[in-house]
Amino acid sequence: MSFRTTLRGETFVFADLRELFGRANEPKSGDQLAGVAARSERERVAAKIVLADVSVAEILDNPMIDDDVTELIDRDRDKELGATIRGLTVGELREAILAPDFVDTWAGGMARAITPEIAAAVAKIMGARDLISASAPLRVTTSLRNTMGEAGTFGVRIQPNHPTDDIAGVTLSVLDGLLFGCGDAMIGMNPASDDVGTVIELQHALRAVVDRVGAPTQTCVLAHFTTQLAALGQGAPIDLLFQSIGGTEQTNRSFGVSLDALVEGKEQVLEHHRMRGDFLGDNVMYFETGQGSALSAEAHGGLDQLTCEARAYGVARSFDPFLVNSVVGFIGPEYLADSRQIMRAGLEDHFMGKLLGLPMGCDVCYTNHVEADQDTTDQLLILLAAAGCNFVMGVPGSDDVMLNYQSTSFHDAAGVRELLGLRPAPEFDAWLESVGILSQGRLTDGAGSGPMSLPLLGAFPELGS
Amino acid sequence: MTEGIGADPRNLPAARAADQLGLREVTPARVLLGRAGLGYRTATQLRLRADHAAARDALSVRIELDDPALAALSQRFDILEVATRADSLATHLARPDLGRLLSDESIEQIRSSCASDMDLQILVGDGLSPQAVIAQVPLLLPQLIAGAETRGLSIGRVLFVRHCRVGILNAIGDVLAPRAVVLLVGERPGLATAESLSAYLAWQPRSGHTDADRNLISNIHVDGVGISDAATRILDFIGEFRLRDQSGFTIKEPARPGPGRAVQER
Numbered sequence: 001m002s003f004r005t006t007l008r009g010e011t012f013v014f015a016d017l018r019e020l021f022g023r024a025n026e027p028k029s030g031d032q033l034a035g036v037a038a039r040s041e042r043e044r045v046a047a048k049i050v051l052a053d054v055s056v057a058e059i060l061d062n063p064m065i066d067d068d069v070t071e072l073i074d075r076d077r078d079k080e081l082g083a084t085i086r087g088l089t090v091g092e093l094r095e096a097i098l099a100p101d102f103v104d105t106w107a108g109g110m111a112r113a114i115t116p117e118i119a120a121a122v123a124k125i126m127g128a129r130d131l132i133s134a135s136a137p138l139r140v141t142t143s144l145r146n147t148m149g150e151a152g153t154f155g156v157r158i159q160p161n162h163p164t165d166d167i168a169g170v171t172l173s174v175l176d177g178l179l180f181g182c183g184d185a186m187i188g189m190n191p192a193s194d195d196v197g198t199v200i201e202l203q204h205a206l207r208a209v210v211d212r213v214g215a216p217t218q219t220c221v222l223a224h225f226t227t228q229l230a231a232l233g234q235g236a237p238i239d240l241l242f243q244s245i246g247g248t249e250q251t252n253r254s255f256g257v258s259l260d261a262l263v264e265g266k267e268q269v270l271e272h273h274r275m276r277g278d279f280l281g282d283n284v285m286y287f288e289t290g291q292g293s294a295l296s297a298e299a300h301g302g303l304d305q306l307t308c309e310a311r312a313y314g315v316a317r318s319f320d321p322f323l324v325n326s327v328v329g330f331i332g333p334e335y336l337a338d339s340r341q342i343m344r345a346g347l348e349d350h351f352m353g354k355l356l357g358l359p360m361g362c363d364v365c366y367t368n369h370v371e372a373d374q375d376t377t378d379q380l381l382i383l384l385a386a387a388g389c390n391f392v393m394g395v396p397g398s399d400d401v402m403l404n405y406q407s408t409s410f411h412d413a414a415g416v417r418e419l420l421g422l423r424p425a426p427e428f429d430a431w432l433e434s435v436g437i438l439s440q441g442r443l444t445d446g447a448g449s450g451p452m453s454l455p456l457l458g459a460f461p462e463l464g465s
Numbered sequence: 466m467t468e469g470i471g472a473d474p475r476n477l478p479a480a481r482a483a484d485q486l487g488l489r490e491v492t493p494a495r496v497l498l499g500r501a502g503l504g505y506r507t508a509t510q511l512r513l514r515a516d517h518a519a520a521r522d523a524l525s526v527r528i529e530l531d532d533p534a535l536a537a538l539s540q541r542f543d544i545l546e547v548a549t550r551a552d553s554l555a556t557h558l559a560r561p562d563l564g565r566l567l568s569d570e571s572i573e574q575i576r577s578s579c580a581s582d583m584d585l586q587i588l589v590g591d592g593l594s595p596q597a598v599i600a601q602v603p604l605l606l607p608q609l610i611a612g613a614e615t616r617g618l619s620i621g622r623v624l625f626v627r628h629c630r631v632g633i634l635n636a637i638g639d640v641l642a643p644r645a646v647v648l649l650v651g652e653r654p655g656l657a658t659a660e661s662l663s664a665y666l667a668w669q670p671r672s673g674h675t676d677a678d679r680n681l682i683s684n685i686h687v688d689g690v691g692i693s694d695a696a697t698r699i700l701d702f703i704g705e706f707r708l709r710d711q712s713g714f715t716i717k718e719p720a721r722p723g724p725g726r727a728v729q730e731r
Contacts, residue, residue, distance in 0.1 A: 029559060162492055163661075163689040169492030176496040192684050195718045224714055254675035256714035296561070297675055332653070334561050368520040368654045369558055369593055374513060397495025397509065399516075402684060404655030406517070409495075415503035443503065450499040451488065 052091030111357030143281025155391030247311030250299030292335025565632030590629025594651030638670035
């Protein structure tokens with residue numbers, strides 16, 4: 001069925017939902033690359049106007065792509081509650097979401113009734129402040145070794161990457177981050193090598209640092225999930241099972257991921273946790289996503305990148321993950337061209353994830369071949385903290401020396417916590433206070449002050465042993 | 466992996482110990498920076514700006530095979546320059562799809578002057594950091610070729626691909642039908658270094674193959690994977706491919722510490 005509208009005397013026609021969804025997006029270079037973007041600003045707004053009048057039922061009843069992700073999303077949604085919003089238009093749903101009582105409806109199960117495509121549709125007709133204000137009340141709390149996502153908290157993943165996976169170097173980055181109060185979300189390292197032996201060694205090393213300083217947090221080595229499971233099979237301590245995922249079956253295949261294998265992997269990690277027996281909760285999965293990944297794998301199936309991204313969240317949701325991370329500026333200028341597009345995408349992703357009930361975080365970042373700089377990350381970081389984002393990255397001096405891009409730093413994260421009065425996860429917060437890194441929520445004078453601070457953790461003499 | 470801090474520093478004050486043990490030498494990461502309030506020290510703030518400026522400017526460097534840095538290498542191996550369908554730097558950055566395809570002219574050139582069905586086809590691509598190619602390829606390529614010869618592999622004519630994306634592996638596979646293909650390509654320039662090279666490896670690549678069918682050795686640069694190590698690891702991977710008649714994520718690198726696979730530019 002086609003859609004049409006007349007705007008200021010000009011008629012716009014959209015062949016089907018898929019075309020309408022693409023045209024209604026805010027500008028993204030990836031949508032232009034895919035040939036699904038609006039061809040004029042007038043057409044973009046015309047598409048938004050048409051989309052606002054499309055009913056939720058229409059979107060629910062007309063899947064835009066036929067694959068295992070669509071099947072999963074359909075299987076996983078609460079159809080009974082979904083029936084109560086079928087009669088709304090996308091525009092009406094936007095207003096319902098902005099109403100003060102929506103948080104109760106959402107917490108009452110509506111999060112599971114909303115599908116990724118619905119979340120994407122609403123995001124397309126929201127402004128930046130809508131995306132922030134609508135997200136802020138939607139708190140998604142998860143637990144593993146600590147509790148992430150409570151109101152008033154703001155988590156940070158320490159990302160201690162190293163170009164040769166040198167354990168002393170990695171350990172120093174971890175300690176540096178802890179001394180800024182970072183690391184409650186996880187100590188999550190991207191290994192330069194996907195070799196099983198290296199991953200095992202890194203898993204043990206990260207666990208050793210965390211145990212030694214006594215920090216209540218989880219560790220993760222972000223190799224391919226099959227490599228992590230191979231490491232698990234050889235005795236490596238796995239807290240979180242990581243995998244990059246996308247919003248189409250074909251994207252996941254390009255990542256070497258089948259949903260069944262991922263389900264099996266989760267079961268293995270849960271079993272491993274039952275044997276280790278020292279976990280608060282059972283949210284064991286950690287996913288990373290990002291607009292443009294489907295197109296990058298030539299696997300978008302004609303869908304726009306916002307919708308593909310939302311569908312990746314549909315995949316994530318079925319695994320009850322501990323955290324989900326939209327790595328928003330990593331992919332490069334062919335998908336998000338500049339500062340403006342990165343900021344918009346970051347806010348959209350966070351909103352859609354929260355609306356769908358995910359513990360959403362964001363790697364606020366950019367690469368050197370995109371039109372953005374540290375001011376971009378400063379701005380998006382503050383906007384996302386205001387939006388209630390579960391966690392961001394902490395990279396030494398913002399510069400990831402292995403993946404070659406810039407993210408947010410320990411300084412950035414600590415600074416924004418203080419600016420907005422946000423705290424780390426409660427268990428981690430208590431630990432930081434107990435070792436003297438924080439005092440009444442503020443970084444102590446001795447913390448984060450270079451080598452002078454290392455004795456606070458007492459772990460430094462053990463570094464090389 | 467823990468040299469440099471093996472001494473017992475338990476009795477030293479931290480600052481002195483940190484210096485004495487060369488703590489910051491264990492990582493190129495920007496650790497132990499201190500702070501101004503919760504901001505960077507002024508020197509840190511401006512150093513970040515300076516490094517970003519250098520990385521930005523590095524993007525626009527253009528590789529010429531007859532430049533002094535590459536001329537000898539180019540002559541020695543009779544490197545053939547070909548091009549993708551991305552005909553400018555701007556197009557290259559914005560249109561990865563075009564950077565994965567050979568221009569019609571280049572396809573003709575390759576057909577008429579390169580041997581097909583070889584055991585090993587080596588490609589050099591500018592990718593996103595011409596400086597990485599200039600810095601690493603003159604060292605790596607001779608070692609790689611010497612190693613391949615020692616192992617008795619037949620080797621195709623080396624191609625330099627301008628405005629190259631990783632997907633060019635498939636296009637070359639379609640034209641020349643080699644068994645193993647190695648693409649030495651400049652990674653996105655980082656702040657710490659713009660000289661980091663990646664080697665993407667594929668077994669009998671064809672249209673439709675994806676990253677799942679490829680293997681990667683990244684971070685080939687002075688602070689990362691060394692040249693000899695990179696050459697050996699590439700050749701070891703190729704050995705695995707031949708043995709298993711496939712490449713990709715199912716092939717795990719034979720156990721050895723050091724970089725192998727990372728999320729990179731496609």
